Amino acid sequence: MRALLSRLIVLLPALLAMACVVGTLCAAFLWSLDAVTRARFDHPWLLFLLPLGGAGIGWLYHRVGQSVEGGNNLILDEIHEPGGGVPLRMAPLVFIGTMATHLLGGSAGREGTAVQLGGSIASAAARIARLDDAGVQILLKAGISAGFGAVFGTPLAGAVFALEVLAIGRVHLPSLLACVIAGYAGDWACQAWGIHHTSYAIHYAGGWNGLLLLKATIAGALFGLASLAFAEANHVLGGWFKRHVRYGPARPFIGGLVLIALTYALGTRAYLGLGVWSADPHAPTIPGFFTGPIDGWSWALKMLFTVITLSTGFKGGEVTPLFFIGAGLGNALSGVLGGPVDLFAGLGFVAVFAGAANTPLACILMGLELFGPGPILPITLACFAAYACSGHNGIYLSQRVWRPKLLYPGVEAGVSLRAVRAARKGGVKR
Structure with a gap:
């Protein structure tokens, strides 16, 4: 525990700076997303540009984005096996691609963009701070937490998501505090720019029979x-x-x-x-x-x-x-x-x-x-x-x-879902 706290103290400046940058970028992303959505409603003819816009997105990734085509999966792979890092170009590419998708009428979301913003900024921060592999892993998890917490206004869920999404049946608790700090810092930075999230409510007050x-x-x-x-x-x-x-x-x-x-x-x-x-x-x-x-x-x-x-x-x-x-x-x-x-x-x-x-x-x-x-x-x-x-x-x-689900036994622990699908289809596990 003492070693974990010592590492967190060392990482704290980079972690807070990264989370605030991610929260700010998420604020810009949410503001832009609202603007392009309003533009799509105001100008229905934009839908007819969807094929050309899609081709433009595809061309952009074909020319300069093949190294980040994996998206969220690339970040998860980098956490599991640190290697070349997550390229910084992922952030502007996914930002531009998502804006074009929503402006022209594609049916997509925003979590992927927020997580990729968090992962790419966290990887850049880790390179600047010259962190070792363990530090890189922590900062990448924190980047996911900051992006998820900021874009949905759910910092605690973002912190646990960053740890739980890595492996089925496991939550890696040693990184929890870092992810909680990043989730709340990212959400705070996003809201500091005046961004408000949609409210949902369950009014049912009956008993739980x-x-x-x-x-x-x-x-x-x-x-x-x-x-x-x-x-x-x-x-x-x-x-x-x-x-x-x-x-x-x-x-x-x-x-x-x-x-x-x-x-x-x-x-x-x-x-x-x-x-x-x-x-x-x-x-x-x-x-x-x-x-x-x-x-x-x-x-x-x-x-x-x-x-x-x-x-x-x-x-x-x-x-x-x-x-x-x-x-x-x-x-x-x-x-x-x-x-x-x-x-x-x-x-x-x-x-x-x-x-x-x-x-x-x-x-x-x-x-x-x-x-x-x-x-x-x-x-x-x-x-x-x-x-x-x-x-x-x-x-x-x-x-x-990490631990196979009870209703679906027989899956080897430690393999990726990609390998599970390949084995199910008669392919080779990787």
Whole structure:
């Protein structure tokens, strides 16, 4: 313990400076994201530039961004096995790519951008401070925590996410204090620039009877299957495009054409962009799922739009679309299972993410930070049920298996989810 505290004291100046820079960049990112979203609503014709914008993003990464194409997985790999570091160019590339995606109507999120901002800035800070491998690992985890905590306004969840996302069934506690400090520092720096996060609320004040808790657990299992479907669809479609469309810039060009076609086939633009708010008061949004009415299929359509967007090479993140998918599915299940709409929307909000990222503890804490302590019991049941049912799959294939899930035994400890998928398909573990 004394050695850990001594190392933290040595790292503290670099850690605080890094977290404040990351928080400031996240503030600029969130402000810009809101601006481009408003511009997209004000100028509907921008959607027709989506294929060209996608090709531009693809060309930019093809020319100067191949070393950072791995995104969040690159950061996880660097934490597991420190090597060449995370290139600083990751930060401007993902910032530009995400802004273009949202300006033109791609269905993506913001977590990936925040984590990559945190990872690239943390890696640069580690090089400047000339840290050893252990110091680099701590600072990279802290960078993830700062970015996640700042972009969602959930610093405690961000700290645990940075540790839990590395390996299924393990939270590396020695780095917890550093990640907590970075999460709160990043969130403070972001809010210091006047950034405010969307508020969500669960107003249900009834008792937690056994039947309702059972329904929450059943819903959690379904949330886990939805997260499994989302992750697998992303990997399968992304792999298909890489095999059959070899030229990188062509993939998002095709993806943009498909998204335009889907938009006009469905007659709505509700599934473009973040889905947090809309200029159309009748469009489905994440806050709207908490208040009703029951919406049976918006979650599935959002999944379709997001999978096409991300698997063809547009930039952003998966988490905010997962919030939409989860809250929308929770809204739908409240009608099927006979539960409170706001409660089930909140359960889906955190539990689908818990299953897709294999981070139930972080998502329980996110529920606590967003909704308060009232619904913590059903949130816990839903998150762990989703985690149990989502299998050894997820949105981060560089995640390692530390302890296999009980419902899916037989997986070798220490391998990556990428290797698990390869073995399942008859490939070779790596």
